[in-house]
Amino acid sequence: MLLKLVLRNAFRHRLRSLLTVLGMCVAILAFALLRTVIGAWYAGVEASSANRLVIRNSISLVFPLPLSYRDKIRQIDGVKTVSYGNWFGGYYIDRKNFFANFSVDPESYLSLYPEYLLPDNQKTAFYRDRKSCVVGRKLARRFGWKVGDTITLTGTIFPGKWDFVLRGIYQGRDDTVDENQFFLHWDYINETLKKTVPRRADQVGFYVIGIAAPELAAKTAEAIDRTFKNSRAETLTETEKAFQLSFVSMSETILTAIRLVSFVVIVIILVVVANTMVMSVRERAGEYAVFKTLGFGSFYLSGLILGESLLITGLGGALGIVLTFPAAKTFAAAVGNWFPVFKVEALTLYLAVAAALMVGIVAAVIPIWRVASVRVVEGLGRIG
Amino acid sequence: MNKQNSPLVQIKDLNKSYRRGNQIIPVLDNIVLDIDEGDFLALMGPSGSGKSTLLNLIAGLDQVDGGSIKIGGVEITSLSESELAEWRASHVGFIFQFYNLIPVLTALENVELPLLLRGLTRKERREHSALALELVSLQDRMDHYPRQLSGGQQQRVAIARAVVTDPTILVADEPTGDLDRTSAEEVLQLMARLSGDLVKTIIMVTHDPRAAKKARSMRYLDKGVLTDAPEISFTECL
Numbered sequence A: 001m002l003l004k005l006v007l008r009n010a011f012r013h014r015l016r017s018l019l020t021v022l023g024m025c026v027a028i029l030a031f032a033l034l035r036t037v038i039g040a041w042y043a044g045v046e047a048s049s050a051n052r053l054v055i056r057n058s059i060s061l062v063f064p065l066p067l068s069y070r071d072k073i074r075q076i077d078g079v080k081t082v083s084y085g086n087w088f089g090g091y092y093i094d095r096k097n098f099f100a101n102f103s104v105d106p107e108s109y110l111s112l113y114p115e116y117l118l119p120d121n122q123k124t125a126f127y128r129d130r131k132s133c134v135v136g137r138k139l140a141r142r143f144g145w146k147v148g149d150t151i152t153l154t155g156t157i158f159p160g161k162w163d164f165v166l167r168g169i170y171q172g173r174d175d176t177v178d179e180n181q182f183f184l185h186w187d188y189i190n191e192t193l194k195k196t197v198p199r200r201a202d203q204v205g206f207y208v209i210g211i212a213a214p215e216l217a218a219k220t221a222e223a224i225d226r227t228f229k230n231s232r233a234e235t236l237t238e239t240e241k242a243f244q245l246s247f248v249s250m251s252e253t254i255l256t257a258i259r260l261v262s263f264v265v266i267v268i269i270l271v272v273v274a275n276t277m278v279m280s281v282r283e284r285a286g287e288y289a290v291f292k293t294l295g296f297g298s299f300y301l302s303g304l305i306l307g308e309s310l311l312i313t314g315l316g317g318a319l320g321i322v323l324t325f326p327a328a329k330t331f332a333a334a335v336g337n338w339f340p341v342f343k344v345e346a347l348t349l350y351l352a353v354a355a356a357l358m359v360g361i362v363a364a365v366i367p368i369w370r371v372a373s374v375r376v377v378e379g380l381g382r383i384g
Numbered sequence B: 001m002n003k004q005n006s007p008l009v010q011i012k013d014l015n016k017s018y019r020r021g022n023q024i025i026p027v028l029d030n031i032v033l034d035i036d037e038g039d040f041l042a043l044m045g046p047s048g049s050g051k052s053t054l055l056n057l058i059a060g061l062d063q064v065d066g067g068s069i070k071i072g073g074v075e076i077t078s079l080s081e082s083e084l085a086e087w088r089a090s091h092v093g094f095i096f097q098f099y100n101l102i103p104v105l106t107a108l109e110n111v112e113l114p115l116l117l118r119g120l121t122r123k124e125r126r127e128h129s130a131l132a133l134e135l136v137s138l139q140d141r142m143d144h145y146p147r148q149l150s151g152g153q154q155q156r157v158a159i160a161r162a163v164v165t166d167p168t169i170l171v172a173d174e175p176t177g178d179l180d181r182t183s184a185e186e187v188l189q190l191m192a193r194l195s196g197d198l199v200k201t202i203i204m205v206t207h208d209p210r211a212a213k214k215a216r217s218m219r220y221l222d223k224g225v226l227t228d229a230p231e232i233s234f235t236e237c238l
């Protein structure tokens, strides 16, 4: 019966309650979406393996490293596999069609990335054909590519039009894996360069190293960088995670701002809900006095008020969380090319639930305190 | 309900004053009052004489400044706030001028409300409440909300709510103050019946001499001093 009372109280002012629920819903939705954007930013970091190191030119990523380093790196203790590649920087038909495309050494590269699942026959077809490529599932779906299609990319770093036959479509092992990438043969580009711009040939943008165990990362990285100290191109070796983080940290300020905004949204809705609760409870001061008169203690009254507050925030919060999924999908469709992985994380949902609960509880505090501190006679006086 | 020789309510040297700023306003001055079990007492007096204050003290809603209030052998002035709340729940039935029903609860649910503190099953609560509503002849209005009832009907629901716990005393502050004459008549009849047939002890504050006439005894409060009803003012009012 008290539950019934909570329910009826909550919707006594239908419009007011609905607006508050709506506000709560929008706030939680905004909170979850903003958190998801932050999560998407870090997705590359999350997906990175502790067993991989990335070597780049110590000056900057845009400076290449000579291919001749490959054999020297292989001899360094701790190194298991060496692969390499270049940012190809081509676009499909239109410059706006952005996606990541790398020229890589196919066999070693795919062996380092077991999370790209590719049928064996597609794999061998890719290895065999130097003018071929493999792409991620999402990318293939985006442009309607099928295995066997010829895809023409226009190079920006490597000028000209380049034709690739699509030999395989990989699928991520789980949903943290980026399925929006395009891989082609480094050899193919390199051979062309040898003929056209020989001074740019035999250069790689990065090496990816497979190490035997994550514990070896620091030692191995140090050994690599020591090897190439004082050489033509000094190296900077770091774990893939650190490498990905260096991208994110560029935008750390923006992320902090987004994080801040996500909390501000919660604080604003807290004030709104608290205001609604204070208004409702003030209007019913007489009724609460009647409850007290009848012998209901603060325990019951707090329960009534808290229940009502939680009901409103819970409804709004639940609605907001449910709407987060379609909203995230729409959002991903709009900007998905920039965020290879855009998904609502479990942690985001827990945080959203916690935020809704917190708002519900805190918003009830002031009215509970008021009702508890009013003496019965005074409370009755407001109606009598 | 065994008959006792000593009065049910014994009030001795009761004092109460209110503080407004640094000014102290004495409201009740050495009140001495005994009320027997089954009595129907009307408390009259001009506005501001302290009737409501006295009633609230008897009902355990407010703290005294001095003196003693013994009800059914319990010295309620020495109870703590929460003990007092518990005591009210089981010993006092309240009837207010403005009915004070909970608007989002039906008549039956309103009557059921005080039983929630009694550890009864849902079924028992329903039965008790239905019985109480029958007592006030509103059994066919159980599922009506207060706004769907007339003032008189609402007050009868309030009376059902007051008696459903079978309290030791019933207190009523101007129960007919907001009712038209016919409804007031019905409510008073009902209260007289509660006192007569069911031997309820009722203390009623009223301005209405007609209401007071329905009571078994009457006391008069003027400027915080309690006296027996002065004949003159009583007839004057008529």
Ligand SMILES: Nc1ncnc2c1ncn2[C@@H]1O[C@H](COP(=O)(O)OP(=O)(O)OP(=O)(O)O)[C@@H](O)[C@H]1O
Pocket: A378, B018, B019, B020, B025, B027, B045, B046, B047, B048, B049, B050, B051, B052, B053, B054
């Ligand atoms: N909470 C309070 N604080 C200060 N003064 C109060 C308070 N409650 C009542 N009083 C004062 O105490 C006096 C008695 O008030 P009370 O309500 O008991 O009168 P009453 O006899 O019931 O009047 P009425 O017939 O108008 O209801 C009045 O002067 C009133 O102003």
Ligand SMILES: [Mg+2]
Pocket: B051, B052, B053, B173
């Ligand atoms: Mg009064």
